[in-house]
Structure formats: structure tokens, C-alpha cells
Amino acid sequence: MVLSKIDDYAVKAIHVFQVRTLRSLGFETRVALSNKSDNKEGLRTDYQINLSVYSGDGKEIKEHQNIAYLAASNILEIDCEHWADEKIDQVLIFHLVPVEYVQAGSIKLDEVSIERSKIWGLFTAQDHYVEYYKPDGFSSGVLYQSGAFNYKKFSMEETTIIQAPKIVVGDGVDTLVSLLHTSFERNYYRDAKLRCSLISPDGRVVSSWNEVIKPGTCRLISMRDQIGVKGIQIELKNKYLTLIAVCENAALLPLIFVVNDKQNTLAVEHSLPPLYYGQNITGRVRANVISQLSKSKIFKD
Amino acid sequence: MKLLKKIIKLVLPRPIVEKYRELRKLFEPVSTSFPVVQIYLNDDEFTSVAAFNNYLSVLAPKIKSDGFLEVEIYDLNGSSILKKNIKINSQETIFLNLKTELSLINGKSPMGLIAMQFIPRKLRSSNLKELGLLSAHFFMMYSKQSDKGFSVIHPSSTLDPASEESFNFRSNQLVSTDGLSSVVLFQANPSLEMLHTYVRLVTPNDNALMLVRKIEVPPRGVTRVDLSVEDLPEGRQTPPFLRLVVDKLPTSNSKPMLCRVYKDGRFSMSHS
Numbered sequence: 001m002v003l004s005k006i007d008d009y010a011v012k013a014i015h016v017f018q019v020r021t022l023r024s025l026g027f028e029t030r031v032a033l034s035n036k037s038d039n040k041e042g043l044r045t046d047y048q049i050n051l052s053v054y055s056g057d058g059k060e061i062k063e064h065q066n067i068a069y070l071a072a073s074n075i076l077e078i079d080c081e082h083w084a085d086e087k088i089d090q091v092l093i094f095h096l097v098p099v100e101y102v103q104a105g106s107i108k109l110d111e112v113s114i115e116r117s118k119i120w121g122l123f124t125a126q127d128h129y130v131e132y133y134k135p136d137g138f139s140s141g142v143l144y145q146s147g148a149f150n151y152k153k154f155s156m157e158e159t160t161i162i163q164a165p166k167i168v169v170g171d172g173v174d175t176l177v178s179l180l181h182t183s184f185e186r187n188y189y190r191d192a193k194l195r196c197s198l199i200s201p202d203g204r205v206v207s208s209w210n211e212v213i214k215p216g217t218c219r220l221i222s223m224r225d226q227i228g229v230k231g232i233q234i235e236l237k238n239k240y241l242t243l244i245a246v247c248e249n250a251a252l253l254p255l256i257f258v259v260n261d262k263q264n265t266l267a268v269e270h271s272l273p274p275l276y277y278g279q280n281i282t283g284r285v286r287a288n289v290i291s292q293l294s295k296s297k298i299f300k301d
Numbered sequence: 302m303k304l305l306k307k308i309i310k311l312v313l314p315r316p317i318v319e320k321y322r323e324l325r326k327l328f329e330p331v332s333t334s335f336p337v338v339q340i341y342l343n344d345d346e347f348t349s350v351a352a353f354n355n356y357l358s359v360l361a362p363k364i365k366s367d368g369f370l371e372v373e374i375y376d377l378n379g380s381s382i383l384k385k386n387i388k389i390n391s392q393e394t395i396f397l398n399l400k401t402e403l404s405l406i407n408g409k410s411p412m413g414l415i416a417m418q419f420i421p422r423k424l425r426s427s428n429l430k431e432l433g434l435l436s437a438h439f440f441m442m443y444s445k446q447s448d449k450g451f452s453v454i455h456p457s458s459t460l461d462p463a464s465e466e467s468f469n470f471r472s473n474q475l476v477s478t479d480g481l482s483s484v485v486l487f488q489a490n491p492s493l494e495m496l497h498t499y500v501r502l503v504t505p506n507d508n509a510l511m512l513v514r515k516i517e518v519p520p521r522g523v524t525r526v527d528l529s530v531e532d533l534p535e536g537r538q539t540p541p542f543l544r545l546v547v548d549k550l551p552t553s554n555s556k557p558m559l560c561r562v563y564k565d566g567r568f569s570m571s572h573s
Contacts (some may be wrong), residue, residue: 127473
């Protein structure tokens with residue numbers, strides 16, 4: 001077996017879970033972090049949990065070391081409200097640091113030499129859970145994995161495709177597209193440019209527009225507002241649409257939120273990456289897909 | 302046939318054999334996965350809409366990607382009750398309302414499986430073959446008739462009969478008991494074997510048993526399990542969080558859908 005070692009890999013990027021808070025919709029945030037490293041042969045480890053909290057504009061990061069300890073085969077609930085701002089939406093990154101890289105609560109070395117298979121093994125061992133809750137107990141959440149995006153040592157894929165046939169807009173109902181943009185590179189100042197199109201069931205482009213997402217920030221885009229811009233009337237009966245989006249210069253983390261203002265309910269779902277649809281859509285094939293899609297008529301209003 | 306192939310390989314010059322292989326590849330159709338499946342709910346409480354967009358018009362926009370969506374609906378006992386093919390053009394999305402579909406066959410099916418497979422018309426397109434094994438992923442949207450909630454959940458199984466059962470599934474969710482009335486599980490069985498298993502609610506790390514139910518799910522069927530907070534053991538404090546454990550899943554990733562029902566009737570649901 002050929003082992004592929006990566007030199008100078010950032011310890012804080014070995015295993016991460018990235019979330020956003022949702023104060024703008026009146027929800028509080030908590031996560032459940034799982035450790036199933038014991039399911040992967042030779043990779044069993046406990047984790048020290050460190051946390052990075054980004055300011056609203058993404059320019060400042062507060063680092064919190066050793067906020068929790070997660071033993072192998074355990075699960076841990078963390079309420080983000082202890083760390084996040086009460087008034088704004090923020091990006092939070094949980095760093096699950098294998099304890100071999102930690103001494104007295106601090107990371108021994110910022111960068112280490114590590115097997116690619118180890119990073120991949122720890123990353124794929126489990127997904128983690130984020131949920132948004134109200135003081136009355138109602139909560140809604142989703143399980144997903146989020147790697148160290150926009151860090152070339154983790155992945156060369158720095159693009160995004162979103163296919164979301166799950167946009168619902170109606171009386172009191174809105175769908176909001178959430179986008180997180182982060183990086184683990186030392187000097188990363190690139191704005192992500194996302195081209196978006198809302199498509200009607202019969203394939204017509206209802207609305208087409210561009211979004212810019214600054215690094216270290218999260219965006220929340222109302223599909224109701226987007227339709228409203230085009231002067232389309234929102235009816236009592238729910239209208240179903242499909243969102244297609246492409247970003248050629250960054251890997252973004254998309255989530256879809258469906259909110260019902262009247263009932264105070266929320267649905268959360270992640271997007272399916274292209275690999276789910278076509279097993280070869282990686283590397284050169286993915287680059288071809290991105291190039292063709294960004295030039296396609298889908299993004300012509 | 303095998304012998305004939307061997308003889309041809311021996312007799313014909315290598316460049317011709319290679320050319321033949323190239324030609325054969327050219328005429329091979331795209332490879333598609335087994336149909337993708339998800340649970341639908343269609344009772345007095347829940348309605349479901351299955352949403353499938355022509356993903357090939359996004360992933361291979363240079364070609365005309367029209368084709369047929371093959372839909373098969375099973376009832377909770379795993380019997381096939383409806384099959385239909387729907388023509389889909391490039392960029393189109395089908396939002397299939399299960400109540401409407403099932404009313405057309407006068408079928409009262411409170412829940413079951415819906416399977417989807419997309420067959421593009423240009424089956425031999427090199428653009429499509431380049432994408433590799435194709436899977437017709439779709440999303441299911443669930444809502445309560447009383448408007449007390451909405452959920453969107455992607456499928457996590459196919460009807461691949463070779464997909465192996467898995468054991469000791471521990472959900473990576475934690476279920477807060479704050480304001481909670483019950484946990485409702487919907488367990489599908491995409492396999493061809495009867496499923497006998499136990500579902501349990503336990504405390505997160507010390508695994509103290511709070512509730513357990515034995516369930517049986519017929520092949521291609523679906524079962525609902527209601528776990529009420531009122532049935533938690535008496536004489537001890539309700540734990541702040543619960544974790545779902547299932548002894549055996551019928552296929553590799555066919556974990557149950559987990560629905561939180563709150564005291565005021567609202568719900569939220571996701572895959573566990």
C-alpha cells in the first residue's frame with residue numbers, strides 16, 4: 001500500500017465541522033459532535049475541541065481552545081449560544097483535534113506531516129449535527145460533513161454546484177439559501193462569486209442573479225425576495241421552484257432553510273454534491289462540468 | 302461465447318481488437334444506479350411531494366438531456382401499487398404530489414416507498430458517459446395538513462439487492478426532550494428480505510435504555526414507530542437528550558427518518 005503523506009498540514013484543518021448561527025431568523029444554535037474514529041481501523045482517537053468564531057464581516061476570528069473533550073465512540077452536545085453573538089449571524093468552526101497533537105490543552109505544532117488516508121478516514125467516519133432551536137423547545141436540524149474547504153492540502157476542488165429542487169414560496173412560507181465561505185489558507189482574501197438561477201417546473205428561468213460572499217462570512221438569501229424583485233405575485237398556494245447555482249472560484253457550504261412565519265417552524269436540508277449524481281464528477285470531469293454550466297443558458301435572465 | 306471471444310482475440314491482430322473495444326464502448330449505454338428510494342407519507346396527518354430536477358441538464362448542459370423518469374410506488378407492505386413514466390425535458394423539474402398520484406388509482410396508502418430512475422434519451426452520449434455511474438437523486442418534502450411543519454429530506458438508499466445489512470446503528474443526532482411530545486420513526490426496508498430489528502432510545506454516552514420497540518418491516522415496505530415521552534421510565538428524571546440506536550439496518554445506509562413531534566403539534570423531521 002502506497003502511503004501519501006502531506007507535509008505542513010494545518011492541525012486545525014485535520015477534522016472540522018462548520019456551522020452558521022441563525023439569529024436573523026430568531027433561532028438559537030447547538031451542535032452534536034460525534035466521534036466514530038473507532039470504526040476506522042487504526043484511527044481510534046479522542047479529540048480536543050477548539051472553536052473559531054468569526055465576526056459578522058469575517059475579518060476577525062476569536063479562537064477558543066479546549067472548549068470540550070470528545071472521547072472515541074462518544075457524542076457531545078455543545079450550545080453555540082455560549083460562544084456566539086446574540087444579535088448577528090456568524091460562522092463557527094469546530095476543530096476536532098486528535099489528542100496526539102495536543103499538550104496541556106494547546107496544539108503542540110501548528111502544522112504536521114500527516115497521511116492523506118488519515119485525514120480522509122477521520123473526516124468520513126461520521127457526520128455531525130447542527131440544529132436551530134427556539135426557547136419553547138422546537139428545533140430542526142441536519143446532519144452533514146464539512147471538510148476544510150478552500151485549503152489546497154485538503155482538496156483541490158474549489159468550486160461549488162448547487163441543485164436544489166426544493167424551493168417553496170407561499171403565504172407565510174419562504175425558502176432561504178444559506179452559504180458559508182471559509183478557508184484554511186494563511187492568506188485568503190478571495191470573494192466567492194456565485195451565479196444563481198431560479199427555474200420554474202417547466203424549465204423557464206424565473207430569475208437570474210449574482211451573489212458575492214466574503215471569506216469568513218455566511219449569507220442568507222430569501223427566495224421570496226428574489227421573486228419579488230421580478231414583480232412576481234406570491235400566491236396563497238405554495239409555489240415550487242428549483243435553484244441552480246455555480247461558483248467557479250470557491251468551495252461554499254450551502255444549506256436550505258424553509259421557514260413558516262405563521263407557525264414558527266423551520267426545515268433544514270443540505271445540498272447534494274455532484275458526486276451523488278455522477279460517480280466520476282471529480283477532478284477534470286468536474287472542471288468540465290463547471291465550465292459548461294457557467295456558460296449555459298441557465299444563467300441568462 | 303467465451304471460447305469464441307478467446308479465439309477472436311488470438312486470431313485477430315491487436316490493433317483490430319483494440320478498435321473493436323473502442324467501438325463497443327461507443328455503443329454501450331450510460332450506466333445507471335439502481336433506483337433511488339425514499340419514504341412517502343400520505344395519511345390524514347402528512348402529505349408528501351417528490352421533487353426531481355433534470356440533473357443532467359445541469360451537469361451536461363451542452364447536450365439535450367430530455368428523457369423519462371421511471372417512478373414506482375410501493376405501499377407499506379412492499380407491494381408495487383403504481384408505475385409510471387414521465388417525460389422530462391432539459392431544465393424541467395417534476396414536483397410529484399403523492400396524494401394526487403395515489404388518488405388516480407383510488408389507492409389509500411398511508412406510507413410507503415417511492416423509487417425513481419431517470420433514463421436519458423441520449424443513452425449513448427459520450428458527455429453523459431463521462432459523468433460515470435448516474436443516480437437519479439431527488440428530494441422529498443413533507444408537510445402536515447394542519448400546516449404545523451415542513452421537512453425536506455434527501456434519499457439515502459437505492460433498491461440495490463446487493464447492498465448489505467448493517468448493524469448497531471447509532472444516530473449522530475441528539476434529540477432534546479425540551480418541549481417534546483414524541484419521537485416518531487419511519488423505517489424503510491429497501492432490501493428483499495424481511496427486517497426484524499429493535500429500535501431504542503438511550504441516553505447519549507452511558508447508553509441507559511429509555512425506550513425500546515421490536516419492529517418488523519416487509520421487503521420494500523415501511524413501518525412507523527411512535528415513541529412517546531410519556532412512556533419514558535417512571536421514577537427517574539427525563540434526560541435532557543436522547544440518542545437513537547437501531548440494532549440492524551436492512552441495507553448499508555437505510556437509517557430511519559426521525560420526526561420530532563412537539564407538545565403543540567408542530568414537527569420537524571430529518572434522516573437520522
